[in-house]
Amino acid sequence: MNTAQQIASTLDRHLKIQTDMVVFGSAALLLDRNFAPRLAGRMTNDIDVILPSGRELAIDADAQFWDAISATNRELEAKGLYITHIFPEREVVLTPEWKQFIIPLPNPGLKKLRLSRPRMxxxxxxxxxxxxxxxxxxxxxxxxxxxxxxxxxxxxxxxxxxxxxxxxxxxxxxxxxxxxxxxxxxxxxxxxGEKPTPPSHGNRQSRGYGMSP
Known part of the structure; x- marks a missing residue:
């Protein structure tokens, strides 16, 4: 189980009702069963979440969701894992049609949490x-x-x-x-096939992408 899956599993245990969540960033592929095996050994410390505009008010008022987020962060604090980056759609660069191409991320181990991600x-x-x-x-x-x-x-x-x-x-x-x-x-x-400029890791943590050897 990779770190993104650990976070999702912990959140799932703390949720009381079925909850939909759109993830992006490195967790989007670490939580995708088609990509996760190719990311063996890779990790992220958090899950980035998009709140679609049509659901933002409902999520803001969903006390059990925020309670579950808080409980997840408390439980995983010692491991340095968390969910704190939760962005309204208007705060993320996306195409206008992005919601038409949402990709479900089925996971039989999750009982209440239903994950999805934007297309590539x-x-x-x-x-x-x-x-x-x-x-x-x-x-x-x-x-x-x-x-x-x-x-x-x-x-x-x-x-x-x-x-x-x-x-x-x-x-x-x-x-x-x-x-x-x-x-x-x-x-x-x-x-x-040109060789790119390598990134510097001095001040920024890698967000988890990369291929397994």
Whole structure:
């Protein structure tokens, strides 16, 4: 069981009713049974969550959900695992149509928690909030994993088109054009087999993407 699965399992035990949760970031693939075996040994300390706009008010008022989150964080604190990054949809870079392509993440071990994630294209677009070297490395790893699994993955041209219609939160607008261009160029390098600039791990923790040896 990887760290994302540990967090999800713990949250599931503390929930009282069926609860839907959309995950993104590294946990999106660590919780996907099609990708998790290819990520053996990889980890993340947290699960990033998107609150879809149509459900934001209901989730805000769902006391059992927030109680379960708090109980999960208390239980896992000693392991350094947590769920604290819970973003309203308006605070994440996504395509306008992202909810039409949500991918369920079935897990028979979860009784109350129903997980899903954005499609790969939107996982890539969500990295355009910063587009730094670690984001670029994450995107290359995600797309490589996608090609291993399905033989196809979003192309640089498809990602560029998606970036033009993406909904960009105010906090990212100043840097979005540059960040998007860096992500797109990184994908182009991957397609052409060029060697990318390696990310620095000095100040940022890897968010868990990467292929098992």
């Amino acid at each position: 294209l939107d996982l890539v677009v969500s990295k355009m909030g910063r587009g730094d070297l670690q984001d670029q490395a994450d995107v290359r790893s995600m797309l490589t994993l996608q090609r291993e699994f399905s033989l196809t993955a979003p192309s640089a041209a498809e990602i560029a088109a998606a970036s033009k219609r993406a909904t960009v939160p105010e906090v990212y607008r100043e840097i979005f054009t540059r960040a998007a261009a860096q992500i797109i160029e990184s994908v182009r390098q991957l397609e052409q």
